Amino acid sequence: MNSFNWYQTIIKPxxxxxxxxxxxxxxVLYTIIALSFGVVFYKLFTKQIPFSVALPxxxxxxxxxxxxxxxxxLRNNLLASIDIVxxxxxxxxxxxxxxxxxxxxxxxxxxxxxxVSFATVLQITITYLNx
Numbered sequence: 508m509n510s511f512n513w514y515q516t517i518i519k520p521x522x523x524x525x526x527x528x529x530x531x532x533x534x535v536l537y538t539i540i541a542l543s544f545g546v547v548f549y550k551l552f553t554k555q556i557p558f559s560v561a562l563p564x565x566x567x568x569x570x571x572x573x574x575x576x577x578x579x580x581l582r583n584n585l586l587a588s589i590d591i592v593x594x595x596x597x598x599x600x601x602x603x604x605x606x607x608x609x610x611x612x613x614x615x616x617x618x619x620x621x622x623v624s625f626a627t628v629l630q631i632t633i634t635y636l637n638x
Contacts, residue, residue, distance in 0.1 A: 563601035
């Protein structure tokens, strides 16, 4: 059974968005992430910000990219839930860390924050329903 079929068979809450919505949403969010996080890394390499400000952005990317292999590769809802919580926590940390240096980066990532907050509740709910 491929990952798409597997995801269709697990129990999801009635308020879960349709599967087709995730691709377009993440396409927009990854554009925001690429541009804004790119500026953070540029500022790090040009010594405009300390490493401690860039660290949560780095961790956020690691946890973000780990989600799909955990959820769809391993098909492990519990690990995916833990991971998405780490995505949310590192994103909040990152937005607070960058605020004194570049408020616009924090503001432009509000859609990412809203989606990850929703995705966290969704993933934890899916994990609970499929225990």
